[in-house]
Amino acid sequence: MPTRLTQYRLCPRSRSIRLALAEYGIEVALLDENPWEWRKGFLAKNPAGEMPVLEYDNGLTLCGAYSISEFIADEPLPNATVMAQRPPPLFPGNREDRAEVRRLIDWYHGKFDREVTRELLNEKIYQTMRPSGSSAPDPSILRAVRANLRYHLAYTGYLADARRWLAGDDLSFADFAAAAHISTVDYLGEMPWHEYPAVKAWYQKIKSRPSFRALLADRVPGSSPPLAYSDLDF
Amino acid sequence: MPTRLTQYRLCPRSRSIRLALAEYGIEVALLDENPWEWRKGFLAKNPAGEMPVLEYDNGLTLCGAYSISEFIADEPLPNATVMAQRPPPLFPGNREDRAEVRRLIDWYHGKFDREVTRELLNEKIYQTMRPSGSSAPDPSILRAVRANLRYHLAYTGYLADARRWLAGDDLSFADFAAAAHISTVDYLGEMPWHEYPAVKAWYQKIKSRPSFRALLADRVPGSSPPLAYSDLDF
Numbered sequence: 001m002p003t004r005l006t007q008y009r010l011c012p013r014s015r016s017i018r019l020a021l022a023e024y025g026i027e028v029a030l031l032d033e034n035p036w037e038w039r040k041g042f043l044a045k046n047p048a049g050e051m052p053v054l055e056y057d058n059g060l061t062l063c064g065a066y067s068i069s070e071f072i073a074d075e076p077l078p079n080a081t082v083m084a085q086r087p088p089p090l091f092p093g094n095r096e097d098r099a100e101v102r103r104l105i106d107w108y109h110g111k112f113d114r115e116v117t118r119e120l121l122n123e124k125i126y127q128t129m130r131p132s133g134s135s136a137p138d139p140s141i142l143r144a145v146r147a148n149l150r151y152h153l154a155y156t157g158y159l160a161d162a163r164r165w166l167a168g169d170d171l172s173f174a175d176f177a178a179a180a181h182i183s184t185v186d187y188l189g190e191m192p193w194h195e196y197p198a199v200k201a202w203y204q205k206i207k208s209r210p211s212f213r214a215l216l217a218d219r220v221p222g223s224s225p226p227l228a229y230s231d232l233d234f
Numbered sequence: 235m236p237t238r239l240t241q242y243r244l245c246p247r248s249r250s251i252r253l254a255l256a257e258y259g260i261e262v263a264l265l266d267e268n269p270w271e272w273r274k275g276f277l278a279k280n281p282a283g284e285m286p287v288l289e290y291d292n293g294l295t296l297c298g299a300y301s302i303s304e305f306i307a308d309e310p311l312p313n314a315t316v317m318a319q320r321p322p323p324l325f326p327g328n329r330e331d332r333a334e335v336r337r338l339i340d341w342y343h344g345k346f347d348r349e350v351t352r353e354l355l356n357e358k359i360y361q362t363m364r365p366s367g368s369s370a371p372d373p374s375i376l377r378a379v380r381a382n383l384r385y386h387l388a389y390t391g392y393l394a395d396a397r398r399w400l401a402g403d404d405l406s407f408a409d410f411a412a413a414a415h416i417s418t419v420d421y422l423g424e425m426p427w428h429e430y431p432a433v434k435a436w437y438q439k440i441k442s443r444p445s446f447r448a449l450l451a452d453r454v455p456g457s458s459p460p461l462a463y464s465d466l467d468f
Contacts, residue, residue, distance in 0.1 A: 064340045099304070102298075
């Protein structure tokens with residue numbers, strides 16, 4: 001069984017794995033790690049210096065959202081699990097459906113991360129926490145990130161409008177990946193919800209799931225979320 | 235059957251998929267696309283604007299190395315395939331072995347790409363091809379990228395020294411992903427081979443595979459590889 005997840009509370013990859021674990025009813029202890037510190041003890045666990053890292057009681061250590069999500073999806077369910085209690089598969093459907101799920105995971109954990117979340121976290125949190133860092137975000141970077149965000153939200157809205165869930169009829173890890181990034185952007189006060197009603201309606205569905213509760217209770221030093229962040233009726 | 239792969243000849247994600255397809259004996263027509271152009275026709279195929287894109291004769295379109303590699307690995311082999319002719323599995327071994335393969339794919343297609351290949355391609359090729367671009371790479375960016383590259387080659391050498399292939403005893407898609415990035419860095423004349431003998435020995439093994447031949451014959455406008463690039467005895 002997995003026992004510990006090393007993570008940073010606003011890291012979207014960590015958040016997506018926490019959602020997957022919670023959906024599967026897998027309880028783990030959370031170890032907080034500050035990504036801007038590059039601690040030696042953490043690099044010994046994952047030389048890539050990336051989060052999350054999931055540790056098992058048999059000594060197995062899994063690094064990164066890609067490796068962990070595919071591993072969890074591959075996990076045989078306990079015999080006692082009755083059909084009605086089965087968690088939603090992270091990669092539902094047939095081979096072609098799963099290819100669509102993975103395309104979108106790549107979209108959010110790859111492109112969205114590079115063009116929005118990573119930059120926002122760096123400008124608004126990481127660089128203010130570093131001893132040598134400046135305290136104010138660079139307005140030209142924020143402007144570029146906000147333009148990128150609108151492009152991503154328009155695409156997310158297009159998907160949410162056309163489908164029940166982002167990758168198709170069924171909830172999948174693509175929804176958790178997308179919701180993880182959007183929840184971090186929301187925490188940082190950057191979500192223009194009123195401009196994207198389809199994104200809001202989709203996010204309301206996923207935000208109401210019990211697996212989401214722990215994320216909404218998270219706070220990090222140096223930043224407070226807007227009031228509506230943890231409100232299910234935002 | 236897949237019929238067409240849209241790619242850019244030096245794009246490492248495209249290269250990794252070309253290696254996988256060649257290992258599986260799947261022949262596809264290659265369509266060249268210039269990533270710096272953001273052509274509308276290409277964005278209609280993949281709104282993420284990323285390569286490669288694999289198209290099937292039944293109309294199915296797969297976008298991105300993650301989605302494509304997992305889809306190919308999931309493909310049932312033709313009945314006629316005898317054991318001796320079976321291609322090497324892209325994700326060999328048990329669940330834990332596969333998690334290690336995926337950790338390393340993430341390393342090369344994620345971290346190595348962000349810290350080395352993407353920057354090198356941008357400085358040495360893309361910006362020289364854009365009408366408005368400058369022609370000379372920024373020396374401070376090149377210096378940072380070269381320092382990053384040494385860190386990545388030290389880690390790759392550590393893996394190559396400790397294991398038969400990068401993820402373990404068996405050749406895997408992690409080797410193809412790593413070799414794809416390193417082959418692009420090599421094309422751009424940036425590989426300090428003599429400093430990393432274990433990386434060189436591993437790369438010689440993979441470079442000698444028939445699947446690698448097409449990559450070694452590639453040339454792009456605006457840049458020629460060093461003489462040893464296509465030499466198997468470099």
